């Protein structure tokens with residue numbers, strides 16, 4: 001689905017060079033939820049830009065499917081002057097796939113995930129958690145092959161964050177989508193992922209990979225006896 005093969009990337013600016021990624025290799029299989037975890041500024045957002053093809057690697061090769069990418073960001077980036085429904089149709093307009101059929105699919109998806117009564121509202125009338133759900137449905141409306149999530153929960157308060165990340169994960173799983181999440185939050189990575197890729201400090205390089213196989217839902221993961229041990233292993237690897 002997506003494979004990074006010995007990828008390096010260096011930013012060139014007037015003030016000098018910043019090596020953001022060095023010799024990075026990992027794979028995301030179809031249907032997998034993979035989290036990439038690393039300290040702030042280590043190169044995580046750069047990795048997503050490379051995955052989406054917004055940046056080209058300085059060296060190495062990225063192997064990807066032919067499908068579309070869907071992005072979900074820290075700030076939900078909903079447009080206030082558009083209703084929830086109009087926000088959800090936005091990627092269809094942008095990608096010139098704004099057909100009655102695609103709109104009906106997007107609308108059905110919104111209704112399936114509890115947004116029916118919100119479609120005519122403006123984003124400002126929604127809670128932070130509901131806004132992120134709208135942002136996810138909007139991302140899914142364009143039928144992406146893989147979802148790229150750049151710390152999409154970090155702007156939310158703690159309680160909302162737990163609810164929203166469980167919500168987002170369960171929608172992604174039930175829609176059988178592939179996801180690549182970058183985060184600096186160890187608990188979030190354990191709760192959500194099939195696999196965790198641990199990065200070094202900048203330039204980002206793979207330090208370790210862990211398959212997470214205990215429990216199924218994020219909530220059960222957090223309550224599982226394996227959670228604390230896994231957290232400890234990751235915390236040590238990250239040196240915090």
Ligand code: ADP
Nearest residue numbers: 011013018020039040041042043044045046047
């Ligand atoms: P993270 O998402 O892990 O916080 P980033 O991928 O955003 O890290 O950035 C990695 C490094 O690359 C940082 O040191 C950052 O300052 C630098 N960087 C990011 N974007 C640019 C850019 N457009 N030009 C120059 N340097 C950049």
Ligand code: MG
Nearest residue numbers: 044045046150
């Ligand atoms: Mg970032």
